[in-house]
Amino acid sequence: MNLRGGSKYYLLHLGVLLFIVLVVVFFGYGLLSPRSQEMGEPEAVTSMFVEELNVQEVVTLSRMAYSQPKVLTPSRKDVLVLTPWLAPxxxxxxxxxxxxxxxxxxxxxxxxxxxxxxxxxxxxxxxxxxxxxxxxxxxxxxxxxxxxxxxxxxxxxxxxxxxxxxxxxxxxxxxxxxxxxxxxxxxxxxxxxxxxxxxxxxxxxxxxxxxxxxxxxxxxxxxxxxxxxxxxxxxxxxxxxxxxxxxxxxxxxxxxxxxxxxxxxxxxxxxxxxxxxxxxxxxxxxxxxxxxxxxxxxxxxxxxxxxxxxxxxxxxxxxxxxxxxxxxxxxxxxxxxxxxxxxxxxxxx
CATH class of the missing domain: 3.90.550.10 (Spore Coat Polysaccharide Biosynthesis Protein SpsA; Chain A)
Incomplete structure (x- = not known):
């Protein structure tokens, strides 16, 4: 009786442990994009992301003043300005x-x-x-x-x-x-x-x-x-x-x-x-x-x-x-x- 009960607890603990391992492996793999896998090291991925963020940070948009586009006023009435497949x-x-x-x-x-x-x-x-x-x-x-x-x-x-x-x-x-x-x-x-x-x-x-x-x-x-x-x-x-x-x-x-x-x-x-x-x-x-x-x-x-x-x-x-x-x-x-x-x-x- 005690032996069977201990076996049940042992199997339950083993199952939980296996589940945790699978979750870690699955999400750990998922965090690596195909691009990062090709690069090999996660550190390289982090460095790449930081570099991209730094590039974005230095970009500045100058203020521009121009007439507001009017939804009810077409830019040209004398010619076709849009194809049927929505190309301008x-x-x-x-x-x-x-x-x-x-x-x-x-x-x-x-x-x-x-x-x-x-x-x-x-x-x-x-x-x-x-x-x-x-x-x-x-x-x-x-x-x-x-x-x-x-x-x-x-x-x-x-x-x-x-x-x-x-x-x-x-x-x-x-x-x-x-x-x-x-x-x-x-x-x-x-x-x-x-x-x-x-x-x-x-x-x-x-x-x-x-x-x-x-x-x-x-x-x-x-x-x-x-x-x-x-x-x-x-x-x-x-x-x-x-x-x-x-x-x-x-x-x-x-x-x-x-x-x-x-x-x-x-x-x-x-x-x-x-x-x-x-x-x-x-x-x-x-x-x-x-x-x-x-x-x-x-x-x-x-x-x-x-x-x-x-x-x-x-x-x-x-x-x-x-x-x-x-x-x-x-x-x-x-x-x-x-x-x-x-x-x-x-x-x-």
Whole structure:
């Protein structure tokens, strides 16, 4: 009788002890995040958290005075400012650049601008860089990534503090279409190998253009595309999408949101890598099937952005040809504009 009773107490105590051990092990393990487990020592985790807190403590917000936004007063009544998937469409009058500059500076944002100056297109580089210094991401850290087959011809342009130029030597191609399409391959490769370690956002632009007004952090988002100046008021049936089902860029006539310009797009480095890699792989598959999309890399860009919706859309203010289209009143600013040129002369040399 006494022996059985003692056995019961022994088993009860053993059970309680095991329960306590399991609780300690479970919660002790749970307190270590996957990141801290990789680091190995809990002391390293504590040090990391303290360091992050210290960084937050030194950040100070300056007082800003600006007009209060009015819920019942839209910023623009003459244009669409929000897509059906809730991405903002950026027009003059829809943002306060002072607020945005403050927020992006708090994050110490670094921006990369890629541009291809192949063959005689290197002639446009000086004006491109000079006007970028005047209007592009002024006051922020910028790296100009110039892809060229003529590194010796890259001009020396004075750069503001916190901005630098990197020349990346690449081969040229006989056809301008191949130069255009291989942009996606090069941006994809360098995004993975280099850009991910150097910048937070990538803006991918054509070189035969100039900045004529402010282009700043209002454009930055995970993924952005720019409305084509020739189609921003057109129906989807009129868009010059690739309409042949054999192509990887094919879009049926009853699909499509906007027609995006291949000359100005971007986003976070990760998202730009996804986009350019997907477009390059689609073009390789098209080539294997003996087809080339009607507007080359731009056709594939439009297919990608149809099914991977951009988180911001830039209005035609950010891509305009004044020589062809004039200056309609709906455009309050012309920010990034085409430079007059003889396409045939430039493309074939």
């Amino acid at each position: 469409i950026i027009w003059e009058g829809t943002f306060n650049i002072d607020i945005l500059n403050e927020q992006f500076k708090l994050r110490n944002t670094r921006i990369g601008l890629t541009v291809f100056a192949i063959k005689k297109y290197v002639l446009f580089l000086k004006l491109f860089l000079e006007t970028a210094e005047q209007h592009f991401m002024v006051g922020h850290k910028v790296i100009y990534y110039v892809f060229t087959d003529r590194p010796a011809d890259v001009p020396q342009v004075p750069l503001a503090a916190g901005r630098r130029l990197v020349v990346l030597t690449v081969r040229n191609y006989t056809r301008w279409q191949d130069v255009s399409m291989h942009r996606m391959e090069m941006i994809s490769l360098f995004s993975e190998r280099r850009f991910l370690h150097e910048v937070d956002y990538l803006v991918c632009a054509d070189v035969d253009m100039k900045f004529s007004d402010h282009v700043g952090v209002e454009i930055l988002s995970a993924l952005f595309g720019t409305l084509h100046p020739g189609f921003y008021g057109s129906s989807r049936e009129a868009f010059t999408y690739e309409r042949r089902p054999k192509s990887q860029a094919y879009i049926p006539r009853d699909e499509g949101d906007f027609y995006y310009m291949g000359a100005f797009f971007g986003g976070s480095v990760v998202e730009v890598h996804h986009l350019t890699k997907a477009c390059h792989e689609a073009m390789v598959e098209d080539q294997a099937n003996g087809i080339e999309a009607v507007w080359h890399d731009e056709s594939h860009l439009n297919k990608y952005l149809l099914y991977h919706k951009p988180t911001k859309v830039l209005s035609p203010e950010y891509m305009w040809d004044q020589q062809l289209l004039g200056w309609p009143s709906i455009m309050k600013k012309l920010r990034y504009v085409a430079v007059p040129k003889n396409h045939q002369e430039i493309r074939n040399k």
